[in-house]
Amino acid sequence: TVTADLVDKGVIGKNLPYIWQTGGRMLLVAGIGLLAALGNIYFAAHQAMQVGQRLRAMLFAKVLSFSDEEISRFGQSSLITRTTNDVVQVQMTFMQLLRMLMQSPIMLVAGCILAYLQQPRLATVFAISLPLLAAIIGLLMYLAMPLFKSIQQKTDRINLIFREGLTGVRVIRAFRQDQREQDRFAAANRDYTKTGIKAYTIISFMLPAVTLVLSLTNVGIVFLGSRLIAGRIMEVGRLLTFLTYATQILMSFMMLSMLFIVIPRASVSARRINEVLDAENQLRDPVQPVKAPQGPASLEFDQVSFRYAGAEDPALSGISFKAAAGQTLALIGGTGSGKSTLVNLIPRLLDVEQGEVKVNGVAVTDLRQNDLHGLISLTQQKAVLFKGTVRSNLLFGKATASEKEMWHALEIAQAAGFVKENGGLDAVVEAGGANFSGGQRQRLAIARTIIKDAAIYIFDDSFSALDFKTDAALRQALAADEKMRQAITVIVAQRVSTVANADQILVLDGGRVVGQGKHEELKRTCPNYQQIVASQFQKGGREDAPRS
Template identity: 65%
Template structure:
């Protein structure tokens, strides 16, 4: 919490909030003194001018205290909201820089909770810090001192009430704080189940598992609810107990004070002032105890947010002095030299001894069975993961010596899952090139075989719903491919992005790619399951359990490589092979 406050609070605004708080406390503490004088010198002596004078004085002090309280509330609340705004921005910016490793370490649902619920907890406590956390101890100590100055003999009442109050607060904190900390983890659990239910709703319905998923969510929701009920019941228990203790304290003060007044050893005004100070002491103690209950929960949230902000990023840029720049006139190339890669904590290499090189105008195809490492290989090119050993170069430069910004400028990729953003077709294409003209967009759509259905949908300004749900799977893939094509790059990667296309559309799209002048000056990498998709590539890499078991053209591999022969025999029909050959000739 201290670290977050130091980094995100504005100095002058925080100073004003504290200054206004001191003014408010001074006014609150001064009012009982004025009240005492008004009673003793005005009411008791029936001095009307003193009553008017002290009454007006009280109104003035109260007005100043009210204005100061308003100023404190304004600056405290605005600072708390701005801290939340800054934290959300910092978390979002940090998460965008995470590699898949860091995202997997936290989990999607936990990251969502940390950027929403946890930051809200920090905001709420930040207001309390600038309001009650500073005000309560100052008020408590000052009121005790002033009460003692007014009448030391009555302070004996506090020797009984304050220890009882402290014991009650300690007991409540002992049981409530762990419950509040666990609420955040249970919030993660609810978000996880709810998110899985939303993203997997079709699977749930297809397997008729609605009842099981509802019961799963019900258990998590009930667990969260019961924990919250226990925690807030314990906290709520403080209010009636403190009210009872405050009332009994006032009773004790009145009993002792009445005896002193009867003995003519204390004035009535001092008793009234002392009771006011006693009320301030008890309320300050109550506010302080509430802060001690909620601060640990916010501290747990702050630790969770700091864990995101301070998480070491596994894929980082090289030092500025070691970075290199790529000459835009350098011919495109992609080179893997003795590359090995393993996932964190894995005993076995995921990819072993990868060696190949492709140049501008060439197409590299990667094929293999499920789990052979095809997507892992292409994810190494934009440094979504870092290799264990070896070297990957693009346009003659090692990718580790390029800044990630420069590296990603050289690469345009279509991932396995076609992701579209809420907006329009135009706004989605502008992700690839924000300065693209309408003609360039339509050109990319034509290459991706998407122009026809885009025209039917209403053109470039046709709406795209969340995740592109208003388009079919094949249409989403083609829009994602168009977004990849429209970006000027040296390496174009299509990670199994033709899987939802029929054979005819697949062939026409690849033919359009080969004929496009922009693509002809670059390296094209295609990951595919179908032999017909990779048959016309200049270099085909056959992967099996992370190892290259074959390299060459379709004809070479079909004649010499058993693994490739098995894939051909299991997939391709004679007609498909002839069609692939005709496509290559075209």
């Protein structure tokens, strides 16, 4: 509008002071607009980064609360993609929404109103161009949305194959399957690429379509405007003003259409993020939790049964036993007999289907998970170490541990010797403990378990990589330690020699207890235990040779 006055009153009227005065006002407003645009970019970026930060934190916290079953349902690769790629998609779209979605509608509506006030007849052009643009964008969105959803799923697939290749690189090389894995990755990569090309080819029609409509709109305005000027219904300055408004209106619409390029993929990512955040945790704290019990340690299973989701047969059936402070409980049985499943019920990493698990006389379902985990220290089958140092990994078990406590735990775990050779407590530990052997990783994980003050110590087949001599020395050190004698020790093992000195041995087969008692008793009364003993101590060997 100011431009129209500048042309009609200043240029045509040859009023130079008016041109300078009006031009100065326009420069001032332009300067304010520039500062506002810079502020818009800064605050939009700042808020978008905070949204990304909060989403990642929420996803990480949620995943940490998942049970093994929930993690398996989503898949580790998919959870990584959702926490990284999907969050980035939402974050970038959020920034563009704050930059454009607030500005464009204001410019669009205000431009339409002011253009109509300039010349209502010319405004009829927008009644044709705007619905046409909306129809084009709607059609392209309809075609592109399913493809963008497919792209995110194919991203999961690529991440899965790549992750398997990284973790299983030694196996791949050992079996000379390099080419097979490359072909497998190439197939997934091609599939992702084809879908991406198809999706973005559809979206790429948006810009030329909008440009064509914009150009035809300007042609229509000039054609009708020239006739109005010829009929002296409108001045030249008003036509320039209308063209400026038309450009603003259509540019605003184009900015909105640019958002529609990123919104489809971001909406898919947002749904995938919400699937994780909205997932119901199977393992939930009780509404009215019982305070964590103190006093002598005790562990009881009362007719416990457990079934994995979708399984026809239960993994455990009718398990009952009791263990008191100072006792060692051992679990032995064939592969798939339910040993690890049983010990995972103690810290409530899984929930029982029937029966009850009690720790210190209280059902584990009546305790807050955090309080329950404070009573239990666990070494799982696969020794997990974190990138850092030996010290940082031991502090993971007990944050207030002194160096004396650390060395004591390492000595019990038979790890002090190689830790000293590698530089002491500040020896570097690579991700997953890759710079240590399997036996060394197990001993460091055992030391981390021992250093924690707990009522129940669980060693889930964590002696499997140790030689007989180290195994025996470690068990002797455990039995001699004062702290361990006041707690319950649960040992899952494959070797008879590892469990032979236990106060109580449970022999599992097919998820049931088929033998319960001490070593000598089970040798006489339990056929399954007799078979295990016979298979491990063949003719010419001594059954008691590796025992402590």
